[in-house]
Amino acid sequence: MPIAGTCPEEIVLEEKTHLLGEITVSGERPQVKVSGGGLVYDTPQLIKGKAITNAFEAIRELPGIISQDDELSLLGAGSVSIVINGQLTNLSPDQLINMLKSIPASRVKQTEIMYNAPARYNVKGALINVVIEQDKSQGDLLQGEVGVEYNQRHYANGLTHANLLYTTSRFSLDVLANGNKGRFYGGENMFARHTLDTGKVEIDQVNRSRNNRIEGTFRIGTEYQFTNTDRLSASYYINADDMAAQRTSASDFNYLQESLLILAASTTDLDRSSALHNFKVQYDSHTDLTAGIDFVSYRSPESQEFLNCDNEIVTTDLQNNSR
Numbered sequence: 541m542p543i544a545g546t547c548p549e550e551i552v553l554e555e556k557t558h559l560l561g562e563i564t565v566s567g568e569r570p571q572v573k574v575s576g577g578g579l580v581y582d583t584p585q586l587i588k589g590k591a592i593t594n595a596f597e598a599i600r601e602l603p604g605i606i607s608q609d610d611e612l613s614l615l616g617a618g619s620v621s622i623v624i625n626g627q628l629t630n631l632s633p634d635q636l637i638n639m640l641k642s643i644p645a646s647r648v649k650q651t652e653i654m655y656n657a658p659a660r661y662n663v664k665g666a667l668i669n670v671v672i673e674q675d676k677s678q679g680d681l682l683q684g685e686v687g688v689e690y691n692q693r694h695y696a697n698g699l700t701h702a703n704l705l706y707t708t709s710r711f712s713l714d715v716l717a718n719g720n721k722g723r724f725y726g727g728e729n730m731f732a733r734h735t736l737d738t739g740k741v742e743i744d745q746v747n748r749s750r751n752n753r754i755e756g757t758f759r760i761g762t763e764y765q766f767t768n769t770d771r772l773s774a775s776y777y778i779n780a781d782d783m784a785a786q787r788t789s790a791s792d793f794n795y796l797q798e799s800l801l802i803l804a805a806s807t808t809d810l811d812r813s814s815a816l817h818n819f820k821v822q823y824d825s826h827t828d829l830t831a832g833i834d835f836v837s838y839r840s841p842e843s844q845e846f847l848n849c850d851n852e853i854v855t856t857d858l859q860n861n862s863r
Contacts, residue, residue, distance in 0.1 A: 571585050571586050572603075575652075576658075577654060577656070577658070578652045578653055578654040578655075578669075579652065579653045579654075580650055580651075580652045581602060581650060581651045581652070581653070582650060583598055583645075583648045583649065583650050583651050584646075584648070584649075586598075586601060586602070587601055587645060592645045593644070593645055594640065594641045594642065594643060594644060594645055595640040595641070595643040595644070595645060595647065595648050595670060595672065596610075596637055596640035596641045597641075597645060598645045598648050598651070599612065599622070599640070599651060599668060599670065600612070602651060602653060602668070604616070604653070605620075610634070610637050612668075614653065614655070614666045614668075616655070617655050617665060617666035618665065618666070619665065619666070620665070620666040620667065620668055621657065621661075621663045621665065621666070621667050621668070622636055622640070622667075622668045622670065623661065623663075623667065623668070623669050623670070624639075624640075624669075624670050624672060625669075625670070625671055625672060626661075626669055626671075627822070628661065628662065628663075629818070629820075629834070631777075631816075631818060631836070635779060635816060638757060638779055639757070639759065639777060639779075640670070642701070642716050642717075642718050642757045642759065643672060643703075643716060644685065644701075644703055644716075646685075647672045647703075647705070647714075648670060648671070648672055649671045649672060650671045651668060651669065651670050651671065652668070652669040652671070653666070653667075653668055654666065654667045654668075654669070680706075680707070680708050680709075681705070681706070681707045681708075682704075682705070682706050683704075683705050684702070684703055684704035684705060685702070685703055686700075686701070686702045687700065687701050687702075688700045691722070693724075693725070694724075694725035695722065695723035695724060695725055696722060696723065697720070697721070697722025697723070697724070698720070698721055698722060699718070699719070699720045700718065700719050701716075701717065701718035701719075702715075702716075702717050702718070703715060703716045703717070710764060710765045710766075711762070711763070711764050711765075712762065712763045713760075713761070713762045714759075714760070714761050714762075715759070715760050716757070716758070716759045716760075717756070717757065717758045717759075718756070718757050719754075719755065719756040719757075720753070720754070720755045720756070721753070721754045721755075722752075722753065723750065723751070723752050723753075724749075724750070724751050724752075724753065725748075725749070725750050726748075726749045727746070727747055727748040727749060728745075728746075728747045729745070729746055729747075730743070730744075730745045730746075730747075731743070731744050731745075738795075738797060738798070739795065739796060739797025739798065740795075740796045740797060741793060741794065741795050741796065742792075742793075742794040742796065743791060743792070743793055743794075744791065744792040744794070745789065745790070745791040745792075746789070746790045746791075747787070747788070747789045748787070748788050748789075749785065749786070749787040749788075750785070750786055751783055751784065751785030751786070751810075752783065752784050752785075753781065753782070753783040754781065754782045754783075755779075755780070755781035755782075756778075756779070756780055756781070757777075757778070757779045758777070758778050759775065759776070759777040759778075760775065760776050761773070761774070761775035761776075762774055762775070768826050769826045770823070770824065770825050770826055771823070771824040772821075772822075772823050772824075773820075773821070773822050773823075773824075774819075774820065774821045774822075775818075775819075775820050776817075776818070776819050776820075777816075777817070777818040777819075778815065778816065778817050778818075779814075779815075779816045780813075780814065780815040780816070781813065781814055782812075782813040783810070783811075783812050783813070784810070784811050784812075785809075785810040785811075785812075786807065786808065786809050786810070787807070787808045787810075788805070788806070788807050788808075789804075789805065789806045789807075790803075790804070790805045791803075791804045791805070792804075802850060802851060803850070803851050803852070804848070804849065804850050805848070805849050806846065806847065806848040806849070806856075807845075807846070807847045808844065808845070808846050808847075809844065809845045810842070810843075810844050811842070811843045811844075812840065812841070812842040812843075813840070813841060813842075814838070814839065814840035814841075815837075815838070815839055815840075816836070816837070816838045817835075817836070817837045817838075818834070818835070818836050818837075819833075819834075819835045820832065820833070820834045820835070821833050822834075840862075841861075841862065841863050842860075842861075842862040843859075843860070843861045843862070844859070844860045844861075844862075845857075845858065845859045845860075846858040846859075
């Protein structure tokens, strides 16, 4: 006969089993850890669930990073340098940003922030190391993606990108490519009335701009690891664009007191093309000896003409050719 106010032993055991059955344990990998004087971020975990498409956008998500247009700075440190896989490059900051934009965010394994870069990087101040290496311990791997984007504003603009990655336990090959082709249109209408010492003047101005542009980026890289962990890597990168632009401006200057009307019109024609080539070969020895060659070639010829007329009389005709 159970004592009043207590439960039979079998009921207590059943209740304990029921409660234990509802207990669940879950955990997540830390997004950041301290290693070697730097903060190492688990980038896939950091950008999980966010609309991030490329490596540059992933960097902008790092805590402490301040982004204005395509310029990055680190809170408390000011300007920041960027390296890929711990390797310095001869590319300019703008060219490096364009390269990061061509790398899918899914390729970024981790990012490391150092407020004071070690001497081996040969840079002063803060540094971000973007690691895009793939884990080769998983055996042979083949993956890739292709994407197309179409924008319709005043004119049409199309973008496309493709990437391919093949890795084995010792060998890796990656290919990245993207392109952009389209026409762009812009303009402003402005009206102003000014009161001067000589009377009032009204200015009516219409500005229009149009340009056609084709731009493309391509990179191919390969790496081989020897049995003694020595590594031989090679890569080729090209960024090229071609643009033709025209900007017109028509202005009416109406001096009301003097009943004087001046019609001014100007046209600016710009034709520009550029091509950057970067070829790099590097050998990393297990004895911490590194040797290689890094070659960069860049050309950007440009021609520009500016024509200005007042009351249909040419007042300025300027031509500039840059090589």
